[in-house]
Amino acid sequence: MNLKKHLFSYLFIGIILIIGFSLRYFENFYDGYWADEILTLEISNPKLNYEQFFKTWKDLDGSPIFYFYFLRIFFQLFGFTAENGRVFSIIFSTLAIFFSFFFFRVKFNYKISIVGCLLIALNIFLIWQSKDTRIQSSVLFFSLIDVIYFYYYLKTKSSSTLIYLNFLNFILISYYPFTITIVISQFIYLIIIEKKLTKIIIFFTLAALLYLVLNYYYIILSLARGHGHIGILNIKFFFNFFFSSFFGSIYLGGLYLFLFFFSIVIIFKKKILKNNILLFYLILISFSYLFLIFYSIFKTEIAVPRYFIFLIPSIIFIILQLFTNDNYRIYLYLFIFLTFLNTIILFPKSSIPKPPMKNLLDNMPLTDSNIILHNDEYYKIYYENYRKFTDNYEVISNKEANLYKKIWFICLNNPRSIVGDLILPEDKKCRFELNNFKEIKKIYITDFKIVLFEKND
Numbered sequence: 001m002n003l004k005k006h007l008f009s010y011l012f013i014g015i016i017l018i019i020g021f022s023l024r025y026f027e028n029f030y031d032g033y034w035a036d037e038i039l040t041l042e043i044s045n046p047k048l049n050y051e052q053f054f055k056t057w058k059d060l061d062g063s064p065i066f067y068f069y070f071l072r073i074f075f076q077l078f079g080f081t082a083e084n085g086r087v088f089s090i091i092f093s094t095l096a097i098f099f100s101f102f103f104f105r106v107k108f109n110y111k112i113s114i115v116g117c118l119l120i121a122l123n124i125f126l127i128w129q130s131k132d133t134r135i136q137s138s139v140l141f142f143s144l145i146d147v148i149y150f151y152y153y154l155k156t157k158s159s160s161t162l163i164y165l166n167f168l169n170f171i172l173i174s175y176y177p178f179t180i181t182i183v184i185s186q187f188i189y190l191i192i193i194e195k196k197l198t199k200i201i202i203f204f205t206l207a208a209l210l211y212l213v214l215n216y217y218y219i220i221l222s223l224a225r226g227h228g229h230i231g232i233l234n235i236k237f238f239f240n241f242f243f244s245s246f247f248g249s250i251y252l253g254g255l256y257l258f259l260f261f262f263s264i265v266i267i268f269k270k271k272i273l274k275n276n277i278l279l280f281y282l283i284l285i286s287f288s289y290l291f292l293i294f295y296s297i298f299k300t301e302i303a304v305p306r307y308f309i310f311l312i313p314s315i316i317f318i319i320l321q322l323f324t325n326d327n328y329r330i331y332l333y334l335f336i337f338l339t340f341l342n343t344i345i346l347f348p349k350s351s352i353p354k355p356p357m358k359n360l361l362d363n364m365p366l367t368d369s370n371i372i373l374h375n376d377e378y379y380k381i382y383y384e385n386y387r388k389f390t391d392n393y394e395v396i397s398n399k400e401a402n403l404y405k406k407i408w409f410i411c412l413n414n415p416r417s418i419v420g421d422l423i424l425p426e427d428k429k430c431r432f433e434l435n436n437f438k439e440i441k442k443i444y445i446t447d448f449k450i451v452l453f454e455k456n457d
Contacts, residue, residue: 009110013101013117020097020121023347024090024130029083032355032447033382034417037085037133041381044071046080062225064218066175067135082386085133093130093137097121099144103313104320106151107277112320115336119316122336124248124343128351129306136306139176143310146172146179150186151277159199166207174215177222178307181291183207185284193275231304233296241289245305245351246312252342259335260315263322278321281314306351353416355447360410361388363443368452369406371396375432376412383410401434406454409434413449 033041043057053072057065074088075081097120104116120126129136146168153161169183183204190200212219243260244253264282273279288311295302323332364372372393374383384395393408401407411430430449441452 009114012114013098016114016118016121017094017097019118021090021094023121023127023343024093027348028086028090028131029388030356030358031131031350032357032360032386033082033085033133033379034352034354034415038379038382040068040071040133041082041085041385043068044075044085045381046072046076058221062222063135064175064177064215067138070138071133080385081390082133082382083388086131089130089133089137092141093126096126096137096141096144099141099148100313102148103144104317106148107317108320108324112324115323115332116313116316116320118336119339120313122339122343123246123312124346125246125305125351126309126312127343127347128248129309131350132352134306135176136309139179140309140312142172142175143179143182144313146182147313150280154277162199162203166203170207170211170214173211178291178302179310181288182284182310185280185287188283188287189280192279231296231302231307233293233301233303237303242305242308242311243315246315247339248342248346252338255335255338256315256319259319259322263318266322267318278318281317284314285311285318353447355412355415355417356445357386357388359445360448360450363445363450364393364408364410366392368441369404369408370394371404371407373398373401373407373409373434373453374411375409379412398434401453402436402455404455406440406452407434407437409451409453411449411451412447413444415447417447 039060043053043060045053045056048056053068054065057068061068071085071088075084078084078087097117100120101113101117104113108116126137126140129140149165149168153165165186169186173180173183187200187204191197194200240250240253240257243257244250247253247256267273267278273282288308292302292308322328323335370393372383372389372395374380374395375398376383383389389395396404396407409432411432413430432451434453436456437453438456439451440454441450443450
C-alpha cells in the first residue's frame with residue numbers, strides 16, 4: 001500500500017475514533033448511576049485505606065478486584081467524581097475501537113478492516129456499556145489485545161511468543177473469569193491445526209496452574225458466595241443468542257443474526273476453514289454459548305449479554321467475511337447505513353433506565369435554593385461525588401438543615417433501574433418530614449420525588 005493510501009487509512013481511522021468517542025462522551029453525564037455503579041463507587045472510593053478497600057470489595061462484589069483497583073488509582077489521579085467513573089469506561093471503549101482495526105486487519109484488507117472498526121464505533125450496545133461505571137468496556141479492550149496477540153503467535157510459532165500469550169491469557173482470566181472461553185477456544189484451535197501438540201499442552205497447563213495458584217483466594221471466595229448472577233436462561237435466548245441486545249434492537253439484531261448464519265453457510269460452502277482464523281472465531285462463539293448454557297444449568301444463571309461483550313467483534317468478523325465478495329459490496333454500504341440509523345434512533349435511550357439527572361436539576365432551580373438534603377444512604381456516595389451537584393449545590397446532612405432557610409429534598413421514587421415498569425406505592429422513605437420546616441413545593445418526575453422545604457418563621 002502506498003503512502004497516500006496509508007494516509008487515507010489513518011485519516012479514516014481518526015475520523016472513526018472521533019465519531020466513536022463523541023457517541024460515548026456526549027449525553028453521558030446526565031444519566032444517573034444505577035445500583036451496580038453505586039457499588040463500584042463504594043468499592044473504588046480512594047478515601048478508603050487498603051484494608052477497607054479489600055473488605056468493601058469482598059462484601060459487595062463477586063468480580064475480581066483488579067478493575068476496582070485500577071479505577072481507584074484513576075480516581076486518585078483525576079478526582080473522585082461520578083463523572084470520572086464514566087470517563088474511565090469511555091477511555092477503554094474508545095481504545096477498543098482503535099485496536100479493533102488491527103483485530104480485523106489480521107485477515108481483511110484495509111477497506112474491510114476500516115468498516116469493521118466503524119461497526120464497533122457505531123455499535124449501540126458498546127456505546128451503552130461505555131455509559132456504565134462497570135467492568136465491561138475494559139473487558140472488551142483486554143480481550144481484543146489478547147486475541148490480536150494470539151494471531152501474532154500463529155504467525156511466529158515461537159516458544160517465547162507462546163510464553164507471552166499465556167501470560168496475557170493469565171492476566172485476562174484473572175481480570176474477568178468468563179474470558180476463559182477465549183483461552184479454551186485458543187487451545188482447541190491450536191489442537192486442531194498444530195501437529196506438535198506437546199509444547200501447546202505444556203504451556204497451557206502451566207498457565208492454568210498459575211491461575212489456580214495465584215487466584216486461589218478469589219476462587220475460594222467465589223465458590224463460597226454461591227449463586228450471585230441474575231441472567232435467567234429462557235427460551236428467548238435460543239432464538240436470538242443475545243443479537244437483539246448486542247445490536248440494540250430486534251430488527252437490527254435479526255439482520256445481524258441472518259447475515260451471521262448466511263456467512264457461515266458461505267464459509268462452509270467454499271471450504272475455507274482449514275488453517276483459517278475464521279475457525280477460531282467460530283469455535284470461540286460456539287464454545288462461549290455452550291459455556292453459558294452449561295454454567296447456567298449447573299452453577300448459576302449467567303444469560304446476561306454484557307457478561308459476554310467480548311463476542312461482538314468476533315460476530316462482526318464472521319459477518320464481514322461475507323462482504324469480501326465484491327458482488328455484495330453494495331449491500332455492505334446498506335448494512336453500514338442501517339447500523340448507523342439504528343444507533344441514531346436508539347442513542348438517547350439506555351440499556352438500563354437510569355435516573356434522569358438533567359430533569360432533576362432542571363426542576364431544582366438555584367433561585368429557590370442551592371442546598372440539597374436526601375435520606376438515601378445507598379445513593380449518598382453518588383450525590384456527594386456528582387460534580388454537577390457539588391459544583392452548584394451543597395449536599396448537607398439532616399443535622400445541618402436548621403442552618404438554612406430553604407432546602408431541596410430529593411428522594412429516589414420507584415426508580416426504573418430497580419423496579420422496571422412496575423408501578424408501586426410511594427416508598428416509605430419518600431415520606432419525609434423536616435422539623436421546623438414546611439413544604440412549599442412538591443414535584444414528581446421520573447424516578448424522583450422532589451420537595452422544597454422552607455424554614456418556619
